[in-house]
Amino acid sequence: MGLLTGKKALVSGVANPRSIAWGIAQVFHEHGARVAFTCLESTQRRVAKLAAELDSDLVFPCDVAKDEDIARTFEKVGEAFDGHLHVFVHSIAYARLEEMSGEFLNVTREGWRLALDVSAYSLVAMARAARPLMKAAGGGSIMTLTFAGGNRVAPGYNMMGVAKAALESAVRYLAYDLGPDGIRVNALSPGPIPTVSGMVTQGFEESLQFTTTHSPLLRSITPRDVGNVAVWYAADISSAVTGATVPIDGGMGLLLAGAAAHPRARKPVSERP
Numbered sequence: 001m002g003l004l005t006g007k008k009a010l011v012s013g014v015a016n017p018r019s020i021a022w023g024i025a026q027v028f029h030e031h032g033a034r035v036a037f038t039c040l041e042s043t044q045r046r047v048a049k050l051a052a053e054l055d056s057d058l059v060f061p062c063d064v065a066k067d068e069d070i071a072r073t074f075e076k077v078g079e080a081f082d083g084h085l086h087v088f089v090h091s092i093a094y095a096r097l098e099e100m101s102g103e104f105l106n107v108t109r110e111g112w113r114l115a116l117d118v119s120a121y122s123l124v125a126m127a128r129a130a131r132p133l134m135k136a137a138g139g140g141s142i143m144t145l146t147f148a149g150g151n152r153v154a155p156g157y158n159m160m161g162v163a164k165a166a167l168e169s170a171v172r173y174l175a176y177d178l179g180p181d182g183i184r185v186n187a188l189s190p191g192p193i194p195t196v197s198g199m200v201t202q203g204f205e206e207s208l209q210f211t212t213t214h215s216p217l218l219r220s221i222t223p224r225d226v227g228n229v230a231v232w233y234a235a236d237i238s239s240a241v242t243g244a245t246v247p248i249d250g251g252m253g254l255l256l257a258g259a260a261a262h263p264r265a266r267k268p269v270s271e272r273p
């Protein structure tokens with residue numbers, strides 16, 4: 001314990017207690033980090049209550065589609081943290097529902113723009129704003145959340161898959177630019193987790209169930225599982241890791257399409273002797 005003692009962290013993307021970012025913030029706190037939050041204004045009161053559970057009163061509203069919000073947020077973070085920031089978690093994504101159903105072929109110009117802006121460009125804009133605070137701190141760690149649907153076809157993930165591909169590429173280019181400043185940039189790639197954003201994805205329940213019967217670990221993934229890897233990225237013990245994407249999927253990505261259920265999976269109730 002205490003891998004993050006003395007670290008100042010900004011966590012984005014907490015909307016409610018199911019958010020992956022909330023699992024990350026909890027584990028950061030347990031490891032001794034001071035955690036500030038940034039969230040949409042519409043969720044600010046709820047996030048402030050959660051933040052208080054981690055002894056934090058630092059909650060800054062920010063719509064990442066607005067440059068002025070990003071600038072103001074990092075200014076406030078600088079004031080609260082004496083000009084220093086060690087860790088930034090980007091856990092934000094958005095696509096319109098019509099861009100996440102039916103044929104990908106029907107994606108609209110506006111739907112494409114919106115999803116790429118909020119889900120991928122925002123990482124670049126926020127990394128740029130974090131840079132001076134992290135340089136002042138002697139280096140830092142930036143991480144974002146992606147999904148395997150950015151590399152392969154996850155039916156229905158559609159526009160968000162394209163946004164995740166852009167996001168993962170941005171991670172590599174940012175890692176290249178910021179490495180000389182001692183700032184590392186990485187991605188976390190969890191399997192399906194029942195959050196508000198996750199559950200609207202077509203076929204979500206089936207893929208959640210699938211991980212419990214097919215993945216080597218025979219269980220689904222929790223926000224705290226993601227938080228544990230996030231601590232590793234945030235801590236000095238991963239000091240030479242940058243531009244990486246770690247799957248947190250119970251080994252699901254090892255399987256070929258069409259793989260049968262794991263022979264040691266618990267059978268559905270209806271098939272048990």
Ligand SMILES: NC(=O)c1ccc[n+]([C@@H]2O[C@H](COP(=O)([O-])OP(=O)(O)OC[C@H]3O[C@@H](n4cnc5c(N)ncnc54)[C@H](O)[C@@H]3O)[C@@H](O)[C@H]2O)c1
Pocket residue numbers: 012013014015016018019020021039040043062063064065091092093094118145146147189190191192193194195196197198199
């Ligand atoms: N849930 C899953 O199965 C899963 C799997 C892999 C990756 N992810 C990724 O994890 C990240 C977090 O998602 P989650 O599953 O915790 O769901 P969530 O709905 O709890 O989090 C998404 C967050 O994005 C924020 N957001 C959306 N538009 C915004 C804007 N314009 N400005 C600021 N914030 C905005 C929301 O307020 C919310 O806090 C996303 O990038 C998502 O794609 C989720």
